[in-house]
Amino acid sequence: MALFLINRYVVIRVQLTSRAPHGNSFKLKVCVGSTGNVTVPISFRYLGDEEESASQNESRSKTLLAKLQRQAKERQLQVLSCREETPAIRSGGDEVDTAQKNGTSSRSQDAGAKRLAKKRKAGMSDQPGGGAKSTLKQEDSAQDGKIKIIKKRKKDRSGGEHKSFKQGAETTDEVTQAQQKDQRVPITSVDSIASSSSQTAFHILGGFENKPVPKVLPFLPQWLAQPNVVQRDIKSNLVPIGSVQGICPKLLKKLENNGIQHFFPVQAEVIPAVLESVSNGLLIGRGGYRPRDLCVSAPTGSGKTLAFVIPIVQALSQRVVCEVRALVVLPTKELTQQVYKVFCTYAEGTSLKVVMVAGQKSFGAEQASLSQIRGGVSRSLADIVVCTPGRLVDHISKTDGFSLQQLRFLVIDEADRMIDSMHQSWLSQVTKAVYKNESGSETSIFRRREPGPITAARCFYPGCKPNLFSTLTQNPEKLQQLGLHQPRLFSSIHSATSTPAASQRQEKFNFPEGLTEYYVPCTLSKKPLLLLHFLLNLKFSPVLCFTNSREATHRLYLLVKLFGGVNVAEFSSKLSPSERKKTLKDFEQRKIQLLISTDAAARGIDVNGVKFVLNYDAPQFIRTYIHRVGRTARAGNTGLAFTFLLKIQERNFLQMVAEAGSPGIQRQLVNPECLKNMEDRYQQTLVQLASAIKNEKIKKKSI
Numbered sequence: 001m002a003l004f005l006i007n008r009y010v011v012i013r014v015q016l017t018s019r020a021p022h023g024n025s026f027k028l029k030v031c032v033g034s035t036g037n038v039t040v041p042i043s044f045r046y047l048g049d050e051e052e053s054a055s056q057n058e059s060r061s062k063t064l065l066a067k068l069q070r071q072a073k074e075r076q077l078q079v080l081s082c083r084e085e086t087p088a089i090r091s092g093g094d095e096v097d098t099a100q101k102n103g104t105s106s107r108s109q110d111a112g113a114k115r116l117a118k119k120r121k122a123g124m125s126d127q128p129g130g131g132a133k134s135t136l137k138q139e140d141s142a143q144d145g146k147i148k149i150i151k152k153r154k155k156d157r158s159g160g161e162h163k164s165f166k167q168g169a170e171t172t173d174e175v176t177q178a179q180q181k182d183q184r185v186p187i188t189s190v191d192s193i194a195s196s197s198s199q200t201a202f203h204i205l206g207g208f209e210n211k212p213v214p215k216v217l218p219f220l221p222q223w224l225a226q227p228n229v230v231q232r233d234i235k236s237n238l239v240p241i242g243s244v245q246g247i248c249p250k251l252l253k254k255l256e257n258n259g260i261q262h263f264f265p266v267q268a269e270v271i272p273a274v275l276e277s278v279s280n281g282l283l284i285g286r287g288g289y290r291p292r293d294l295c296v297s298a299p300t301g302s303g304k305t306l307a308f309v310i311p312i313v314q315a316l317s318q319r320v321v322c323e324v325r326a327l328v329v330l331p332t333k334e335l336t337q338q339v340y341k342v343f344c345t346y347a348e349g350t351s352l353k354v355v356m357v358a359g360q361k362s363f364g365a366e367q368a369s370l371s372q373i374r375g376g377v378s379r380s381l382a383d384i385v386v387c388t389p390g391r392l393v394d395h396i397s398k399t400d401g402f403s404l405q406q407l408r409f410l411v412i413d414e415a416d417r418m419i420d421s422m423h424q425s426w427l428s429q430v431t432k433a434v435y436k437n438e439s440g441s442e443t444s445i446f447r448r449r450e451p452g453p454i455t456a457a458r459c460f461y462p463g464c465k466p467n468l469f470s471t472l473t474q475n476p477e478k479l480q481q482l483g484l485h486q487p488r489l490f491s492s493i494h495s496a497t498s499t500p501a502a503s504q505r506q507e508k509f510n511f512p513e514g515l516t517e518y519y520v521p522c523t524l525s526k527k528p529l530l531l532l533h534f535l536l537n538l539k540f541s542p543v544l545c546f547t548n549s550r551e552a553t554h555r556l557y558l559l560v561k562l563f564g565g566v567n568v569a570e571f572s573s574k575l576s577p578s579e580r581k582k583t584l585k586d587f588e589q590r591k592i593q594l595l596i597s598t599d600a601a602a603r604g605i606d607v608n609g610v611k612f613v614l615n616y617d618a619p620q621f622i623r624t625y626i627h628r629v630g631r632t633a634r635a636g637n638t639g640l641a642f643t644f645l646l647k648i649q650e651r652n653f654l655q656m657v658a659e660a661g662s663p664g665i666q667r668q669l670v671n672p673e674c675l676k677n678m679e680d681r682y683q684q685t686l687v688q689l690a691s692a693i694k695n696e697k698i699k700k701k702s703i
């Protein structure tokens with residue numbers, strides 16, 4: 001008697017060989033494939049009296065055998081169904097791989113095998129009673145055939161060549177059909193993925209349509225897009241000083257004494273805006289709210305200094321106790337000196353004390369001018385402090401009695417440049433010093449609190465400082481760094497910046513109304529001759545000439561000096577502060593016809609009556625250009641700016657200037673014939689220059 005257990009890969013034939021002596025156990029010969037035969041003793045439970053008849057014994061063994069067969073089938077089906085559920089878990093993984101490679105699913109194989117098992121079962125049940133034996137025999141031979149097929153497949157695989165299951169199963173119709181039926185179709189389209197996902201209730205990601213994404217255009221915040229307009233044309237928009245409300249008669253008198261009958265447009269706009277927040281003695285904005293910060297962006301030389309000096313002096317002139325109430329921060333010593341002078345002029349005759357801290361004096365001397373300690377109590381000696389950021393930070397940390405807790409006005413002049421030096425974090429140090437509270441003052445109602453986000457409970461800020469900024473930039477990203485509070489912008493650039501398209505372009509700048517710009521195409525070797533031509537042949541005077549470095553400034557200064565015929569001076573950081581001061585004074589008094597300078601003199605320096613600005617070296621940045629040319633055409637006057645351009649520089653420079661909003665730069669050609677009369681002298685001068693520079697170097701080395 002034989003029993004075949006067919007699992008997918010191994011066929012085991014079991015033969016009942018002998019019965020155990022006690023009648024309750026059998027020995028089974030288990031044939032693995034066609035070669036390995038193992039004899040296994042099988043024990044059964046007690047089946048009854050041993051004295052049974054032989055026929056009874058035989059029928060019992062048949063029953064047992066049938067039972068075994070049934071169990072084996074059930075087991076087989078169970079195994080098959082398990083495989084169907086977990087196709088990844090298989091024995092003989094290499095075959096699975098092969099099957100998958102051929103697009104045949106394990107399910108199809110299992111299904112085929114299932115059908116085979118079913119058929120076999122059906123065949124068995126078709127045979128009534130003793131027919132089981134013959135059926136088993138038939139199946140035996142059929143299974144032998146299949147064993148051969150499977151063995152063949154195994155052999156193929158062991159040979160290294162992975163033949164497909166399909167190929168191997170071609171001889172078996174059922175298996176082939178099952179494969180064809182269950183063969184997986186590779187999913188190629190998104191639709192098929194989606195449909196399969198809907199069937200399986202899984203969400204397949206992807207499959208989105210490619211829609212064009214609308215471009216997001218940058219837009220300016222309201223306060224930048226719609227500023228308070230400041231007219232650029234100074235001369236036709238003058239406002240009589242008496243018509244601006246809030247300025248005391250004493251101050252008006254002083255203005256008149258200084259030759260000021262009219263306010264310039266920027267002053268007429270800004271002064272009332274600042275005075276509005278100080279009109280009731282306290283620094284409170286409209287409706288009792290915290291005053292807004294003010295930003296001023298007006299052309300160079302349009303009178304921005306007076307726009308903050310007048311209201312500050314006016315607001316503080318009635319103060320009783322001397323405390324630092326106004327802080328004006330500027331980028332350079334020269335500018336600090338200039339603004340300090342203006343404050344002194346208008347604070348004269350009041351009890352206000354103006355102090356400058358910019359490194360002009362020793363640190364100790366500056367400390368002494370800021371505060372005084374009497375009887376162990378420190379006392380402020382300054383109401384208005386005009387300073388550079390570096391020196392300011394030093395005094396905040398090192399000077400006893402230098403307190404900013406009573407600060408009312410913070411002015412940042414040339415704010416765009418000051419933003420560039422923000423890495424020094426001077427502004428945060430100022431803010432810290434302003435909101436610093438002495439021990440014991442925590443409960444005081446007069447304690448100054450750092451303004452946080454505005455809420456219904458915190459919308460009133462008595463005593464908060466309004467900040468004033470003078471700036472060339474209207475770049476929101478830059479201004480953002482200043483942490484402005486509900487800013488209000490006064491600007492001469494209005495219509496152009498309000499559109500998103502405009503904001504996409506390069507930043508726009510204010511150009512003075514009376515300025516005329518020219519560029520002069522030239523070669524490197526002809527530049528000095530051109531300069532001399534302007535001075536000697538065209539008689540330009542006074543000329544402020546800019547180079548890009550200290551060395552270039554000095555060389556050019558030596559060359560012009562050696563050539564002769566021109567009163568020339570140089571201005572750079574090489575000079576001591578006192579030398580610089582004297583040079584500027586001489587230039588202002590027309591003792592100097594040509595002042596050759598680095599960009600040290602480019603920013604904010606207000607030299608009266610500069611008629612010509614000459615960019616001997618083209619500036620690399622538009623901001624530098626604006627500042628340089630802004631040294632002429634100031635206070636509503638006219639002025640000319642010339643830029644020497646090499647062929648290679650022309651295109652980029654002209655584009656840069658046009659994009660910055662220049663009203664137009666004109667080409668100015670110089671006839672080479674005009675330079676001829678100077679050429680011989682120029683060649684001799686070059687030789688002299690070489691030896692002069694050599695001598696200077698030797699002198700330096702000896703020092």
Ligand SMILES: Nc1ncnc2c1ncn2[C@@H]1O[C@H](COP(=O)(O)OP(=O)(O)OP(=O)(O)O)[C@@H](O)[C@H]1O
Nearest residue numbers: 260262263264300301302303304305306604606635
């Ligand atoms: N109302 C006025 N009437 C006559 N002159 C004035 C008036 N206001 C200012 N000025 C003069 O105009 C010149 C330029 O002023 P100021 O230096 O304040 O300009 P600015 O806008 O600060 O220039 P920059 O941006 O270059 O620093 C100064 O010489 C100043 O004395």
